Amino acid sequence: xxxxxxxxxxxxxxxxxxxxxxxxxxxxxxxxxxxxxxxxxxxxxxxxxxxxxxxxxxxxxxxxxxxxxxxxxxxxxxxxxxxxxxxxxxxxxxxxxxxxxxxxxxxxxxxxx
Amino acid sequence: xxxxxxxxxxxxxxxxxxxxxxxxxxxxxxxxxxxxxxxxxxxxxxxxxxxxxxxxxxxxxxxxxxxxxxxxxxxxxxxxxxxxxxxxxxxxxxxxxxxxxxxxxxxxxxxx
Numbered sequence: 004x005x006x007x008x009x010x011x012x013x014x015x016x017x018x019x020x021x022x023x024x025x026x027x028x029x030x031x032x033x034x035x036x037x038x039x040x041x042x043x044x045x046x047x048x049x050x051x052x053x054x055x056x057x058x059x060x061x062x063x064x065x066x067x068x069x070x071x072x073x074x075x076x077x078x079x080x081x082x083x084x085x086x087x088x089x090x091x092x093x094x095x096x097x098x099x100x101x102x103x104x105x106x107x108x109x110x111x112x113x114x115x116x
Numbered sequence: 117x118x119x120x121x122x123x124x125x126x127x128x129x130x131x132x133x134x135x136x137x138x139x140x141x142x143x144x145x146x147x148x149x150x151x152x153x154x155x156x157x158x159x160x161x162x163x164x165x166x167x168x169x170x171x172x173x174x175x176x177x178x179x180x181x182x183x184x185x186x187x188x189x190x191x192x193x194x195x196x197x198x199x200x201x202x203x204x205x206x207x208x209x210x211x212x213x214x215x216x217x218x219x220x221x222x223x224x225x226x227x228x
Contacts, residue, residue, distance in 0.1 A: 007159075022119070094159055095159070096160075104162050106162075107159035108159050
């Protein structure tokens with residue numbers, strides 16, 4: 004069974020450009036999480052969805068960040084416009100229900116120049 | 117407020133030596149506790165978890181952890197470290213699994 008799939012694995016862009024990160028959760032999982040990892044702040048939860056509905060977006064840093072989950076098998080995290088301080092590794096994770104383990108994808112390494 | 121503290125930023129051990137990584141948490145109720153490992157350039161992989169029951173939890177790769185409520189700790193142990201264990205280790209706590217709070221991580225280096 005495939006794990007959590009993220010694309011792209013690496014993204015280099017210029018300040019001001021729009022960036023879209025993609026995630027496909029494990030089939031049958033109904034919760035999806037977006038995290039950001041930086042040296043300074045560690046691993047931070049940005050937003051999570053349950054049954055495609057955003058439950059908690061309190062970790063989203065500002066309005067430049069948005070996330071969607073149009074169906075159970077796909078989610079996007081969009082940054083518009085991007086800034087150099089957005090450079091980080093962005094992880095997606097999914098879980099079957101609240102008492103199960105979160106499975107992480109390999110991450111997208113984003114560099115904003 | 118909920119929090120997780122991993123007091124050791126970096127630990128170095130010799131291959132074959134025993135290992136203990138510390139994790140302390142602050143949480144108002146009975147926590148769900150996790151240890152994850154992250155190899156360079158990879159995502160996080162679950163080593164073990166504690167929800168309830170036996171306070172000594174066995175995980176993958178020969179790791180174990182013990183939940184000590186009186187000390188608010190969930191330390192990770194391995195009796196004999198292998199070079200392939202070199203990675204970063206994260207402790208996490210949550211009310212269940214949907215609001216995990218992660219520690220800052222401990223980087224493990226293993227010398228031959």
